[in-house]
Amino acid sequence: MIEFERFTLENGLKVIFHKDPTTPLAVVNTLYDVGARDEDPSKTGFAHLFEHLMFGGSVHIPDFDAPLQHAGGESNAFTSNDITNYYDVLPAQNIETALWLESDRMLSLAFTPKSLETQRNVVIEEFKQRYLNQPYGDVWLKLRPLAYHAHPYQWATIGKEIKHIEDAQMEDVKAFFAKYYNPSNAILCIAGNFELEQVKTLVNKWYGDIPSGLKPARILPAEPQQTEFREQIIERNVPSDAFYYAFKMPERKSPDYYIADILSDALGRDKSSRLYVKIQKELKLVTEIGAYITGSLDDGLLIISGKLSPDVTFQQLDDALWIVLNEIKETTISDIELARLKNKIKTAKAFQEQGLLNRAMNLCLFELLGDAEGVNQEALIYSEIEPKHIQTVAKQVLNQSNCSLLKVKTTQS
């Protein structure tokens, strides 16, 4: 159970306070309701590039990191297709330093040409390091446009191509900031050993005078219902053939989201999962197989991926895979299997909640979904899932006509 209090400033900034009397640290977590899905299709990778620029100095403070480090803290951020999240962890007695820094960059950035120039280069190197210079590194650049034809999930957060990053202009940066980085589009969580009144005073002091801005309306092209099986084959200089089956699954707010999550666990979370036991262990068709969900806020993907054993064909795998998938659609899973899946989730959640930062990030995310209290309802939602629910969702999700398959064929002999 994560306890918290909530309040909203006049400028629209939503604030969550989570008291933890056991820690000497404080976390200041800021979620901006903007991600790669909000980008212009001709200027992708921008939300993520922008995240880098947020460390390049703000209107009153030339350098973001140095004052925070001087206060004994550190900071980082991540961008997903849905959100951009910034966090600071520092000794609790210096929390005001983090509020000063975070509020100043919410007020306005410095927008120096040097910062834009450098971060373009840094992000291009990140593009290379993560996507181009790794075996199978570019599969998500291919799989997304295969699975999504209308929705902006068709590009990765890093962007469609390096050129989009190279082309980013200062006027784009300024417009992006003006549109998305304001109090009405942000959720702030303060976590640590404080009192509510103290937090209210501090947050009002640093954020109260930031102009509200307009919460941008989000009108994204809806992804039409997929009605046909899609397949793409790419050839790469990699050691073995690899496969990525992507099934459309319900959005984050749907009750079926959690069921699809357990379904993916049943298929491929660990060495007890069906795909591992049947296809890797018993039939030895693969040297690696797993299943997981993308966790997207809009309609997401359930992914089954792995690598073929030498001399095994994609067809052999496909035949065996569909036998396993059809089985979970046709017969309900046993209570023992379901209990096992739930127990793993329960353990994982207990360990995840140990971290102060994790709690703060989760509170912000659930507040974005509609109610921070949702973080405390997850356990109950999972515990109420029954075998028949899993069968129903399996029947909806695990279909050829709902599937996009990317095959990576090796060019090595």
Added chain:
Amino acid sequence: MTLRNIAPQIHPLQKIDFIEPKIFDITPEVRLYWMATIPDETTRIEFHFDAGTIRGNEKVAGFVNSLLLSGTAQKSTTQIHDELNGLGAYIDQEIGQETAIISLYCLRENVEKAVEILADAIQHVVFSEQEVNDMLREKRQNYLVASEKVGVLVRRAFQQQLFSNSERYSRQLVFEDLEHVSPLTLKRFHQDFYLKGLCKVVVVGNLEAAYIDRLIDTVGGWSKLGEPQFESEFINIPGHTHVEKADAVQKAIRLGIPLFNKTHADFLDFQIMQTIFGDYFGSRLMSNIREDKGYTYGIGCGVAESNKTGYFIISTEVGKEVAEATLKEIKFEMDRLKTEAVQQEELDLVKNYLLGQILKSADGPNAMMDLFMATQRHGKGFEYYNEAIQHIQQIDQKRILELANTYLNWDQFSIVTAGATSI
């Protein structure tokens, strides 16, 4: 009106309240460390074995580690995993040069059963031919995939340059090693380094004291007799080595020298000096090579400690066309640290940052335990961190210059690159 031009006042670190684990002697050499105060239901138990990759005449340490849960005469590997997963337990099997660690993560209501299943699996593993073959097949594939990564290629070559005096520390698997292994070799390794190789047990969990006694009864029989022996000095081959990977768009770079661990008088001050150089986001290397030049997504350095010694390493991946320029900048930053006194402002920042890091690494029972274990293997306790705080508070510019001049000598570094074309 809020004054945004003026930074809020910084308050110095108050003292850190360290919580000591309870220590039980399993044998005169082997101990169990238990952190009992934890505000939730989680339990973590680690078994440390003297079964790292330096052990054994043949390179089978990693195979045995991977196969620990591969089945007994009574139970298949799937049965073992089903039972553990049924209890919601997670098992980690990790191996380093000197130690292999098997970790169990679960809720405390399941810990007894989970340990029982895990211990039985480790005790009675049979290394069936089928399981050995499955393991080799998977490792062959993983090896080939890993060999496509410049980060892996550079690490393999670096290890040979840095530990040149020790066949055991520099050796590594090649593809041919993954083609065949005799189950008998695996059994012998398992017998020598697991069933007689337990070096310590680490427990974080709100368990009953009586259970700790039962845990000792369960695994105490694996205790190692006598102290394990480790290399106490590394000798490197200075100079540049390159591993070619023609199609790589980035080049991985590693530089390193043998160094020391916490037992050396310069260790604490060296840590401070190398933080300035490259071990935090605002470091000299990051500011110059990432934030000014944009050559890389990240660059950093650090001290790696082994049981009896240690080494210093600088690591990055950069665009292939700027690899040479990057090396030049790394050398430039070394020279700058040796010739120019660090500004007081920068030194103060690093001091505060490091104090904050100590506070952070003591946050929560699991972190507290890790912090304790990091000193314990060098014969120290939490007093080490109070000493560290003192060193951080007292160090001055002169001492930084002195350390940089003593240790950062370009000609002594092993420099390894992996990627397209030699430089």
